[in-house]
Amino acid sequence: MISEAQFNIEVEGIIKNAIREDVGDGDHSSLACIPETATGKAKLLVKDDGIIAGVEFAKLVFNYVDSSLKIETLIKDGATVKYGDIVFYVEGSSQSILKAERLVLNAMQRMSAIATKTNFFVKLLEGTGTKILDTRKTTPGIRALEKWAVKIGGGENHRFALYDMIMLKDNHIDFCGGLTQAIEKTKQYLKENNKDLKIIVEARDLNEIREILKTEGVYRILIDNFNYEDTRTAVKLIGDTCLTESSGGINEETIRQYAECGVNYISSGALTHSVYNMDLSLKAV
Structure with a gap:
């Protein structure tokens, strides 16, 4: 951050x-x-x-x-x-x-x-141990204010921008030529440039979860667009290896159920782009 x-x-x-x-x-x-x-x-x-x-x-x-x-x-x-x-x-x-x-x-x-919206989501998560995160889906030019508001509402901030955390998403992985390659190249880049940035990696299915777990140095796995059953399976596979985050179209009707799958975080662009x-x-x- x-x-x-x-x-x-x-x-x-x-x-x-x-x-x-x-x-x-x-x-x-x-x-x-x-x-x-x-x-x-x-x-x-x-x-x-x-x-x-x-x-x-x-x-x-x-x-x-x-x-x-x-x-x-x-x-x-x-x-x-x-x-x-x-x-x-x-x-x-x-x-x-x-x-x-x-x-x-x-x-x-x-x-x-x-x-107000963040606080509503926070209350929906009470008792689960899961925390709500914002995203970079903010209004251009006033990101600092919107992320400040999330904190005031009781939520937590995800990375602020592209420079303060590594987040390897589907396009990074596909452009790079594969999941393992993207992670290894990222770790080498950080070492060569003397940068201490946390690495988050997006997984699109359980096979990608398993592949990520074969590589050390990942701070958090983004369990993206999984259903409830696969999310629970992913959380069990990951265990204490790293932190977990669910995302992808999660709303007030589904957020509690995703939290009960055991994820550490749920990220929602709706906190800032739909108010x-x-x-x-x-x-x-």
């Missing part, structure tokens, strides 16, 4: 790029009718039910736009919220509040939706 420092760089880059995209050479609507010296106060109003996420990100945005803005936090990231709740107040330059408003809302609405934004508003008070 990426370091905290690298993650912070990603988040800072998101803020800079989003403000550039949204503000350009100025928020002319505010500049046209609101005096530069005007001050005001606004509240973040919840108009939905779920898990709130993005409060700490909102603070970073407000600080980036205007470090003199003051935020009073009433509800923290990860808390359950309902219609009518007030998450925070922000006070200071009216122009600054309006400049930051859309980025704060866009981010918090999506992050809260992801955290409906939470309804939030920033209202003047």
Whole structure:
């Protein structure tokens, strides 16, 4: 996984790029009718039910736009919220509040939706010992926020990108010419380039599970698109040799049954690519 420092760089880059995209050479609507010296106060109003996420990100945005803005936090990231709740107040330059408003809302609405869905999946897995993972199926440009939201919702992050973990999937294996070849070449590559990256290998059937187990150095086996029976068999074959992960079209109706097959992790792209934004508003008070 990426370091905290690298993650912070990603988040800072998101803020800079989003403000550039949204503000350009100025928020002319505010500049046209609101005096530069005007001050005001606004509240973040919840108009939905779920898990709130993005409060700490909102603070970073407000600080980036205007470090003199003051935020009073009433509800923290990860808390359950309902219609009518007030998450925070922000006070200071009216122009600054309006400049930051859309980025704060866009981010918090999506992050809260992801955290809410993740938390729903986490609850479905309670008592199984299986953990829910996100994937790289994220919105281009804001991956750090979406993976942050998964953590807030109680899930865990898979690899952040292509550079922080090795994941040998079907296309890698086929392009390379075979499963064993792909694993051995990967281990040699890591050795030659002095890189310490964990290796995950995707298996498409039980025969590939058996082939992977003949090679040392695999951190986790991705049991992809298996049915329940074959998943249970795969888990027994793997034993304590390495960790296990199920994936492939797993949803709220099937996730518990896959967890009960004994896998360590279940990964779901739906956590980040299939959510409906939470309804939030920033209202003047």
